[in-house]
Amino acid sequence: MKKVKLLxxxxxxxxxxxxxxxxxxxxIEFKKTGLFSGNVVINEEKCVGCGKCVNVCPHGALKI
Incomplete structure (x- = not known):
């Protein structure tokens, strides 16, 4: 199954x-790394590869 990848x-x-x-x-989860910072991560175990996130990302940071 295809999964979403984060650029x-x-x-x-x-x-x-x-x-x-x-x-x-x-x-798609946000992991805090500090008081005012963090990272977006993809939980590949949960991802079903539907692509809905790819269509709405304004930065083009997601691909299947």
């Missing part, structure tokens, strides 16, 4: 990630 150099790591909000299985 970290394009991701702005926003805790308000639009792709995170549309994921039907909550596979």
């Amino acid at each position: 970290k150099d394009r991701c702005d790591s926003s805790p308000f990630c639009a792709a995170k909000r549309v994921c039907p299985v909550s596979a």
